[in-house]
Amino acid sequence: MPSAPPPPDWVLARRRALGDRIREERRNRKLSQERLAELAGMDRQAINRIEQGHQAALIDNLFRIARALDIPLADLVR
Template identity: 40%
Template sequence: MDRRTDDDVLDAVGPRLRALRRDRGITLAALAATTGVSESTLSRLESGRRRATLELLLPLARTYDVPLDDLVGAPHTGDPRIHLKPMRRFGMTFVPLSRRPGGIHAFKMIIPARPEPLEPTPQTHEGFEWLYVLSGHLRLVLGERDLTLPPGEAAEFDTSLPHWLGSADGGVVELLILFGPQGVRSHVRAGPHRSSHGGSRR
């Protein structure tokens, strides 16, 4: 059982932040420019002369791409279960599988069954997306391409291209999605595949 007090946990934050910064090879000046926190404040935080607050730790967690718990060395609860909270958007269910504040985000996406097919409404936004079909048949409209992906198929694309996801046959579709901000790409690529709509995927 972890018997550390809150003061013990907070006192250890400074040395942990200094070790993490040095391990990443980042200077205080560069960290200040990235986080928007002044160099003097960061220095006091690392030396223990400034108390860690959520306002200071959040930009650091985003910059280092680590959970807040890792920054403060919070004691483990002993419960390995992850309590996922599904979200409903655009008539579909998204289950977040990652909790880090930055970098690539992972989701399980569920497209419900529909008696009548939907008319595609392609959208664009910044980022890059990789997806893998777990079950069902996914209809992927990407630019001028209209593709059908069966279970086990994957696709990767720049989300600045007009795109739309739906069910190809009206049935339920389940897929995994990795989404990264602009410039972040996954390293898994699908091989050439000829879809039933006559398009090809690269």
């Protein structure tokens, strides 16, 4: 099965911007990646990959992260 082409640059830039917003909100709440992962029901490595923009976040994980940070999802993806 052929592999999918890499995402365009604008998608990668948006992914990094989303990760930056998650990191900023996490730090504002003085949470470690481990604690955010616990609150979101995820593992720390997944949080790290999303914050770094290395992994496309599933919408379900974004729902979990937004809830754990107690902010509307729209504020993360603006």
